[in-house]
Amino acid sequence: MKSILALFALLLALPVSAAQLTIELDHASKTWQTADLLKQAQTVQIVDDVSYKRNMTYRAVPLATLLPGLTPESHLQAVALDGFAAELAAAPLLEKNGARAWLAVEDPAQPWPALAEGKPSAGPFYLVWTDPQAGHISPEQWPFQISGIKQLKTVAERFPALSPDPKLAANDPINQGFALFQKNCLACHRLNGAGDAQVGPDLNLPYNPTEYFSGDFLKRYIRDPQSLRHWPQAKMPAFAASVLPEGELDLLVGYLKHMAGRKQQP
Structure with missing residues (x-):
């Protein structure tokens, strides 16, 4: 060693x-x-x-x-x-x-x-x-x-398992949250086994974070991961309100909640 x-x-x-x-x-x-x-x-x-x-x-x-x-x-x-x-x-x-x-x-x-x-x-x-x-x-x-x-082709074209319910309108808040997920999360995380990242855990399998973070703890975790779980080798950055405004954070969490009901095994 x-x-x-x-x-x-x-x-x-x-x-x-x-x-x-x-x-x-x-x-x-x-x-x-x-x-x-x-x-x-x-x-x-x-x-x-x-x-x-x-x-x-x-x-x-x-x-x-x-x-x-x-x-x-x-x-x-x-x-x-x-x-x-x-x-x-x-x-x-x-x-x-x-x-x-x-x-x-x-x-x-x-x-x-x-x-x-x-x-x-x-x-x-x-x-x-x-x-x-x-x-x-x-x-x-x-x-x-x-x-x-x-x-490459768009994320939705390459990874259909990431997409919200196709019945939703293009401007539906869930689809807005999907766009924010691509911008802020997909670089490190997969969801339903879909994505190219190899850094962070899957955000829907076996459980979606909205299933085990109660109250506003998920939003607090996204704002400052080290405030809830502190360890030296943590890689997830903090998403300040200047980068991810409160309204956009709500949309992102809304997409994750929606996808908790759309689990697909890779």
């Missing part, structure tokens, strides 16, 4: 090496090398970085420039080295005003700090945002340690 820990520590201490990122769109695919991205990168100041919990400075490329020909109606998935799979609507990524998406690129000559003691950095590639409040950008829209970005 000691030898394994020693090897892990050694690996963490090794210099950051150059990496590559493949972006797969329906009409084009390109693999970018660290050096190529750094040549076109700008210096970007990020206030209150979601992952580092402080102000950070990066060399970064506007993500929209790496997505030629993509339309706002498109859908993307950013896959991280640890299995985190962020589902991303294309529209916010293509914006040039307000909240703006940037691909931060870790320079091997100037590596980023570790995310925590004993952990690697957010590199080699990290999706960061300037002025995120303008677009109500969720913490789940800041995937780090990105290994690839690909265009």
Whole structure:
């Protein structure tokens, strides 16, 4: 055991090496090398970085420039080295005003700090945002340690088991909650066994959290997971009201309650 820990520590201490990122769109695919991205990168100041919990400075490329020909109606998935799979609507990524998406690129000559003691950095590639409040950008829209970005069909098309009752109107509050679930939860959680994430537990099997959190405890847990269950290795972020307003939180919980009655074994 000691030898394994020693090897892990050694690996963490090794210099950051150059990496590559493949972006797969329906009409084009390109693999970018660290050096190529750094040549076109700008210096970007990020206030209150979601992952580092402080102000950070990066060399970064506007993500929209790496997505030629993509339309706002498109859908993307950013896959991280640890299995985190962020589902991303294309529209916010293509914006040039307000909240703006940037691909931060870790320079091997100037590596980023570790995310925590004993952990690697957010590199080699990290999706960061300037002025995120303008677009109500969720913490789940800041995937780090990105290994690839690909265009996919919508979540509902790929995973029918996630969908609410099809009899509901498109603007029904349950469907609004489903959209919020995709934005805030699906990067880490599956539901009914459906989804690509491998980080958090399934949110409907064997039990839906609305079945075992009474009163307002589920909402309190989403607001600040560490206030109810505190442990050092917890990964779930807190969803402040600035990111997930109270009305949207109600819609999200409403979707989960609805899905508790639509359990499907994978």
